Amino acid sequence: MSAPxxxxxxxxxxxxxxQVLFGVSFAVNAGEVVTLMGRNxxxxxxxxxxxxxxxxxRAGRILINGADLTGAPPHRIASAGLGYVPEGRQIFPxxxxxxxxxxxxxxxxxxxxxxxxxxxxxxxxEERRRNMGPELSGGEQQMLAIGRALMTNxxxxxxxxxxEGLAPVIRADIWTALAALRAEGLAILVVDKNLEAxxxxxxxxxxxxxxxxxxxxxxxxxxADPSLITRYLEV
Amino acid sequence: xxxxxxxxxxxxxxxxxxxxFLAALAVAYVQDSTYWMATLARMAALAxxxxxxxxxxxxxxxxxxxxxxxxGIGAYAVLIAGEFGVREVMIVLPLAFAAAAxxxxxxxxxxxxxxGVYFIxxxxxxxxxxxxxxxxxxxxxxxxxxxxAGRSTFLGERILRRDHGLALxxxxxxxxxxxxxxxxxxxxFGLVLRAARDNETRVxxxxxxxxxxxxxxxxxxGGVAGLSGALLANQAEFVSPSYMNxxxxxxxxxxxxxxxxxxxxxxxxxxxxxxxxxxxxxxxTEYWKLGLGLVVVGAALLRGRGLxxxxxxxxxx
Numbered sequence: 019m020s021a022p023x024x025x026x027x028x029x030x031x032x033x034x035x036x037q038v039l040f041g042v043s044f045a046v047n048a049g050e051v052v053t054l055m056g057r058n059x060x061x062x063x064x065x066x067x068x069x070x071x072x073x074x075x076r077a078g079r080i081l082i083n084g085a086d087l088t089g090a091p092p093h094r095i096a097s098a099g100l101g102y103v104p105e106g107r108q109i110f111p112x113x114x115x116x117x118x119x120x121x122x123x124x125x126x127x128x129x130x131x132x133x134x135x136x137x138x139x140x141x142x143x144e145e146r147r148r149n150m151g152p153e154l155s156g157g158e159q160q161m162l163a164i165g166r167a168l169m170t171n172x173x174x175x176x177x178x179x180x181x182e183g184l185a186p187v188i189r190a191d192i193w194t195a196l197a198a199l200r201a202e203g204l205a206i207l208v209v210d211k212n213l214e215a216x217x218x219x220x221x222x223x224x225x226x227x228x229x230x231x232x233x234x235x236x237x238x239x240x241x242a243d244p245s246l247i248t249r250y251l252e253v
Numbered sequence: 254x255x256x257x258x259x260x261x262x263x264x265x266x267x268x269x270x271x272x273x274f275l276a277a278l279a280v281a282y283v284q285d286s287t288y289w290m291a292t293l294a295r296m297a298a299l300a301x302x303x304x305x306x307x308x309x310x311x312x313x314x315x316x317x318x319x320x321x322x323x324x325g326i327g328a329y330a331v332l333i334a335g336e337f338g339v340r341e342v343m344i345v346l347p348l349a350f351a352a353a354a355x356x357x358x359x360x361x362x363x364x365x366x367x368x369g370v371y372f373i374x375x376x377x378x379x380x381x382x383x384x385x386x387x388x389x390x391x392x393x394x395x396x397x398x399x400x401x402a403g404r405s406t407f408l409g410e411r412i413l414r415r416d417h418g419l420a421l422x423x424x425x426x427x428x429x430x431x432x433x434x435x436x437x438x439x440x441x442f443g444l445v446l447r448a449a450r451d452n453e454t455r456v457x458x459x460x461x462x463x464x465x466x467x468x469x470x471x472x473x474x475g476g477v478a479g480l481s482g483a484l485l486a487n488q489a490e491f492v493s494p495s496y497m498n499x500x501x502x503x504x505x506x507x508x509x510x511x512x513x514x515x516x517x518x519x520x521x522x523x524x525x526x527x528x529x530x531x532x533x534x535x536x537x538t539e540y541w542k543l544g545l546g547l548v549v550v551g552a553a554l555l556r557g558r559g560l561x562x563x564x565x566x567x568x569x570x
Contacts, residue, residue: 093461104458110447110451113448121445
């Protein structure tokens with residue numbers, strides 16, 4: 019059995035004096051879709067920021083493809099095979115759609131993503147390829163952020179709030195695209211609030227509560243025990 | 254839209270600027286005005302420096318307040334090489350480029366560890382250090398500076414001796430500089446610089462270290478500024494530490510801001526505007542910078558969008 023794509027082992031992190039993560043441990047294997055669930059403020063985004071080295075881990079280890087990258091700078095962690103779709107999209111506003119896709123691309127590795135394949139996945143982006151970032155709708159920006167991450171040819175796509183603030187039709191488009199990526203064997207780690215869509219998409223779920231992982235299990239286990247949802251997820 | 258973007262291609266812009274300068278030079282030549290030929294040479298040299306600073310400020314988001322340093326180092330390369338009997342353009346220009354690029358890379362390696370206001374301050378500090386080092390070079394004029402041994406030669410011919418020859422060289426270098434920096438801006442390398450200007454953390458989280466790109470940008474812009482200095486030294490036939498004075502750096506920033514930092518050609522527009530203001534108002538009063546100040550304030554009040562945007566319009570910065 020090969021090493022998991024990513025493994026967090028007892029990771030602790032926080033902002034200033036406020037500790038947010040208390041020994042977070044979970045792993046994502048190749049080709050697997052895993053969700054990170056929990057109510058607001060439970061540490062999901064902080065976990066992702068720490069994974070990418072944007073926030074230092076105060077304790078614990080972060081392994082990527084078996085290599086210990088705890089404390090490594092973000093660009094090394096990302097180029098080890100992680101594609102980040104940050105919360106709030108954060109596309110480059112003074113670049114066109116196409117420039118956004120190309121600027122940080124690393125062609126010719128991993129799943130072999132190219133401009134043509136991203137445009138095939140999101141035809142809207144091709145129509146708007148010469149538009150500047152801020153001229154896009156929220157949904158188009160999210161497609162662009164996903165496309166931009168795919169162009170780095172990651173082994174694992176990491177999405178923070180994949181469909182937050184998007185119209186229902188656009189949400190459906192995003193979930194369809196993620197399902198297509200999953201079908202191609204791309205591993206995905208996703209944070210979102212849309213439980214139904216997450217259950218349809220993912221193999222496994224990691225539930226966080228107050229900076230700790232309180233439950234992990236498969237989609238079948240979640241569906242078999244509806245009390246899990248009321249206990250951990252409903253506000 | 255397509256025609257617009259073709260007009261904005263680096264080649265078309267460099268060609269338009271070159272032709273514009275050449276037309277002005279032709280008029281000056283026909284009128285036999287050595288004053289205007291010299292002014293055009295100076296204008297093109299200053300424009301080259303402003304374009305390289307525009308590349309740093311507008312494209313890479315690196316506001317250097319020490320751009321006079323590489324310009325001055327290029328000028329001193331001409332002076333010092335001349336003292337050793339080397340006056341050939343084909344040697345002196347690469348030397349000026351290399352010396353200025355090396356200075357920019359070495360100081361940039363440290364300056365790039367800072368951001369924002371601190372980057373501005375540290376580039377200013379390094380330029381001041383270069384200024385005082387130049388002032389202490391007693392063999393090369395010290396504080397007072399000294400005349401260069403003679404204008405550079407081109408393949409042994411003394412074609413730069415006449416002002417139109419020097420102006421032609423300056424205009425040619427400006428055209429090449431605009432074209433090359435324009436191509437770099439449009440390249441993948443330039444995209445990374447522009448993306449990092451917008452959101453450095455995001456670029457790093459997408460797997461690219463921005464430090465190396467920025468260092469290379471500083472070295473390239475510094476080298477081009479060095480060429481500008483070599484031209485200015487030839488034009489004035491005199492080199493002194495005043496080339497590296499901090500208000501020369503400030504004036505370069507004024508040029509870039511006045512012309513609009515959104516496009517490299519803004520540097521040309523700003524340099525031409527500042528030089529013309531200098532020539533026009535400077536004849537009447539030594540307080541010509543008051544006039545320049547008013548123009549800069551006016552430009553800033555017009556929402557800081559630069560002269561280019563005023564003239565041709567445009568939807569985004």
